[in-house]
Amino acid sequence: MRVALLAMLGLFLGALSGAALGIGAGLAWVEIAQTTSFEGYSGTLVFFTFLPLGAAIGGIGGSLLFGMLAMRDDAIAIERKPVAERARGHGR
Structure with missing residues (x-):
C-alpha cells in the first residue's frame, strides 16, 4: 500500500514538474527555431x-522514482522497530 501511495505522489509531482519543464523547453524551441507566431501558432505548439x-x-x-524508493526499506525510515527491540535481537 505504501508503494502504491508513494508512486501516486510521484506521478502527481512528476507530472507537474514535467509540464513546467515542457513549457520551458517549448518556449526555448520557439525562440531557437524562430517559429512563426502567426495566429498563435507558437503558443499552440x-x-x-x-x-x-x-x-x-x-x-x-x-x-518510477518514488516507487523504487518506496520498495527499498533502507531508503525510507517508515515502520521501523524501536531501537530497544533491535538491540535485544527481536528486530526483523
Whole structure:
C-alpha cells in the first residue's frame, strides 16, 4: 500500500514538474527555431505539444522514482522497530 501511495505522489509531482519543464523547453524551441507566431501558432505548439509530452515523461519518471524508493526499506525510515527491540535481537 505504501508503494502504491508513494508512486501516486510521484506521478502527481512528476507530472507537474514535467509540464513546467515542457513549457520551458517549448518556449526555448520557439525562440531557437524562430517559429512563426502567426495566429498563435507558437503558443499552440508549446501548449499542445511540449506541455503534454513533458507531463507524460515527468509523470512516468516520478512514479518510477518514488516507487523504487518506496520498495527499498533502507531508503525510507517508515515502520521501523524501536531501537530497544533491535538491540535485544527481536528486530526483523
